[in-house]
Amino acid sequence: MPAFLSRAARTRIKICGLTREADVDAAVEAGADAVGFVLWSGSARHVTLARAAELARRLPPFVMPVGLFVNATPPEIDAACTAIPNLLLQFHGDETPAQCDAASTGRRPYMRAARMKPGFDLLDFAQSYPNAQAILLDAHVEGYGGGGKVFDWSLVPSGVLRPVVLSGGLSPANVIDGVLRVRPWAVDVSSGVEVGKGLKDAELMRRFCEAVREADARRADADRGE
Numbered sequence: 001m002p003a004f005l006s007r008a009a010r011t012r013i014k015i016c017g018l019t020r021e022a023d024v025d026a027a028v029e030a031g032a033d034a035v036g037f038v039l040w041s042g043s044a045r046h047v048t049l050a051r052a053a054e055l056a057r058r059l060p061p062f063v064m065p066v067g068l069f070v071n072a073t074p075p076e077i078d079a080a081c082t083a084i085p086n087l088l089l090q091f092h093g094d095e096t097p098a099q100c101d102a103a104s105t106g107r108r109p110y111m112r113a114a115r116m117k118p119g120f121d122l123l124d125f126a127q128s129y130p131n132a133q134a135i136l137l138d139a140h141v142e143g144y145g146g147g148g149k150v151f152d153w154s155l156v157p158s159g160v161l162r163p164v165v166l167s168g169g170l171s172p173a174n175v176i177d178g179v180l181r182v183r184p185w186a187v188d189v190s191s192g193v194e195v196g197k198g199l200k201d202a203e204l205m206r207r208f209c210e211a212v213r214e215a216d217a218r219r220a221d222a223d224r225g226e
């Protein structure tokens, strides 16, 4: 059985939209498995590639840098992958399967964001991106994402058969519920651990990660029938 389907899996944590050194350090300290840099200039959390590379150099081994793109060109993605080794690509715009595959050149792992709303066919969407390493679920919001909006988790069907990353308005207050309801491979948070756009709060990040661990413990108990 693939690890992402295992009931015992520890829910991975990505914290996105970091812009400051202290926030990168605090995210790692809190227990993040991945940290995201918004490389789309249309976002209030945007960082230049040079800045993202500088921040990514602070990451210790086994904490992965993620580059968030919205309709970036292949040369922009090439430049990012050159500047930041081991960059996981997050396509959060209108990228087609062919565009994602071309940008990844078959060698760079990527996640594709799905914008969840009633009527959206997630199974069909996931199938149309067979080379995406994960499907990231975000709420359908004005613009492209990062709006701090929770979508209706009951829209997530069982049987996606791909690693799912739950995002969209997660926070220390609701992430336990999200993990128990959706059982994602990973969770991704931005607005819910912020004091201002791109300005993270160390205490909120700590509480978020702690809540995910609590959800994992409850999930394990539930699976054991306790």
Ligand SMILES: O=C(O)c1ccccc1N[C@@H]1O[C@H](COP(=O)(O)O)[C@@H](O)[C@H]1O
Pocket: 016, 017, 036, 038, 040, 043, 044, 045, 068, 070, 092, 136, 138, 144, 145, 146, 147, 148, 149, 167, 168, 169, 170, 188, 189, 190, 191, 192
């Ligand atoms: O963070 C942004 O500014 C952003 C811009 C464009 C697309 C996605 C963006 N962020 C991603 O959105 C989800 C949900 O974020 P939130 O927790 O609801 O604020 C997350 O994957 C961010 O990486």
